[in-house]
Amino acid sequence: MSADYDRLFRAQNDAVQTVDQAAERDATSADATFNSGPGRSEVTPPALPISTLTHAAPSPPVRDTEITTQMPPTRSAAPQGQANGMMRTPNAEANAGARHEQPRTAPAPPPRPAQAPAPTQHFAEPHSDPVGAGRLGQPTPTSAASIGNHRAIDALSHVGVKSAVKMPPQRGWRHLLYVLTRINLGLSPDELYEMELHHRIRRNARDSYQIGIFGLKGGVGKTAVTVALGSALSRVRGDRILAIDADPDAGNLADRAGRQSAATIADLLADKELARYNDIRAYTSMNAANLEVLSSEDYSGARREFNDEDWKGVTNIVSRYYNLVLADCGAGLFQPAARGVLSTVSGLIIIASASIDGARQAAVTMDWLRQNGYQDLLGRSCVVINHVVPGRPNIDVDDLVAQFERHVPPGRVMVLPWDRHIAAGTEIQLELLGKTFQRRIVELAAALSDDFDRLERR
Structure with missing residues (x-):
């Protein structure tokens, strides 16, 4: 009986070995066939138990179209020196497998049907490529950066409109x-x-624009020009304009403009409670053209002469309430009042009589300004040749104008004719002046106004 048991056990072992060898040969041939083609992945069938292989037929070889997702374990999965009895260890020397071969190339998709082009966009994205769009034959979209950030309503200001009336x-x-x-x-x-x-x-004057009226010789008409100029500016502009009597020898500016108040510059400086325009208005006089005048002290009752501290003190007060300030100065340039005016004014008027003596005094004034650091102020100056007496002068006025235009900008030399109303010495009213005199005064005001928007000041 033991011999029969040995024979039976040996036959079963031989059958198991035969089946194992046949399965291993089939798997090896299947791997070789599957890995021989291009783009094939290494696929290892799972190992079956011995009991199953004993009673089952050998597994068929793996077909080319069959792909499994189970990957063979690496050598590091088991401890070194131990073999996994349930799974076949891959050949380390073979460079076949999914990690060493190129992936299978997918077939090209079929061509899509032609579609209608997309509608043209009016505004492209910031990173769009209008050049590439033009190469593809599509309309180039308009970029928002090319249009700019300007409003459409701003462009209408440049469109000319003809009035129907x-x-x-x-x-x-x-x-x-x-x-x-x-x-x-x-x-x-x-x-x-x-x-x-x-x-x-009517140009806008930034800050309080100050204009000084100078003349080295008395009797050339500085006060009359101050009143006429201030009245023309006030009537055309319609804003607050103040004329200050800055003559240290007690000028008569308030008398020529129409005195309404007995207050003076000294009274204004003594008031420490000036908080609004109406407080200053109580110290000024106003003529028919709305020009306001601030007079100096009476010469007989003055304790001292008008100086540079008085000028700076009064301008610090009135510059907050008046757009334009005119200074009717004295006959000298070395006086403290004249130096104070020159240190703050932005425009200048040099007045000369229509005589050789008056022309020399005007030329001396321009040379003095150039030599004493007022070259920039001379570039914003105007020269007035005033006929203070009737009749023809003893000098060629046209030649005199040409000589003065070499030192001041063009169009800034004015010739004022003799006027009967001014020669009367009474209050000056703009409507009573001659038409030519009025036009020359308006031209003088326009020439000074050209400097209102200039950046350089004082």
Whole structure:
């Protein structure tokens, strides 16, 4: 019986070995066939128990189209020196497998049907490529950066608009024709020129723009020019303008402008409770053109002369309430009051009489300004040649104008004719001045106004 048991046990072992050898041969041939093709991945079938292999037929070889997801374990999965009896160890010398071979190339997808082009965008994204879009034959989208950040309403300010109604003329034969026939030919060239002068005068003056009126010789008409200029500026601009009597020898500015208040500069400086415009208005006089005047002390009752400290003190007060300040100065440049005015003013008027003596005094004034550090102020100066006596002067006025224009900017030399109203010595009213005198004063105001928006000051 033991012999039969040995024979039976040996036959079963031989069958198991035969089955194991056949399965190993089949697996080896399947691996070789599967890995021989391009793009094949190494696939190892799971090991089966011995009891199953004893009663089952050998597993068929793996087909080319069959792919499993189980990957063979690495050598590091088991301790070194031990073999896994349940799974076959891959060959380390073979460089086949998914880690060493290129992935299988996917077949090209079928061509898609043509689609309609997308609608053109008006505004492209910040990182769009308009050049590439143009190469593809598509319309190039407009970038927001190319349009800019300007508002559309701002561009309309540059569009010219023609008025359907003309302004009727106010003087001359055009005005007479308009009154008789109601035919409106529009403004005359002279009226258009006057409108341009008024437009220049209405320029905005930053801070409190101060203008000094100087003349080295007395009797050249500094006070009359101050009143006429201030009245023209006030009437055209319509804002607050103040003229200050800065003559240390007691000038008569308030008398020529129309005195309404007996208060003086000394009274204004003595008041320590000035908080608003109405407080200052109590110390000034106003004429018919709304020009305000601040007079100096009476010469007989003055304790001292007007100096630079008085000028700086009064300008520190009034500059907060008046847009333009005019200074009617004395006849000298070395006086403290004149030095104080020159240290703060932004514009200058040099007045000379229409005589050889007056022309020399004006030339000396310009040379003194140039030699004493007021070269920039000379570039913002105007020269006035004033006819203080009737009749023809003993000097060529045209030649004198050409000589003065070499030292000041063009268009800043004015010639004032003799005026009967000014020669009377009474209160100066702008409406009573001659038409030529008024036009020259307006041109003088326009020339000074050209410097209102200049950056350099004092």
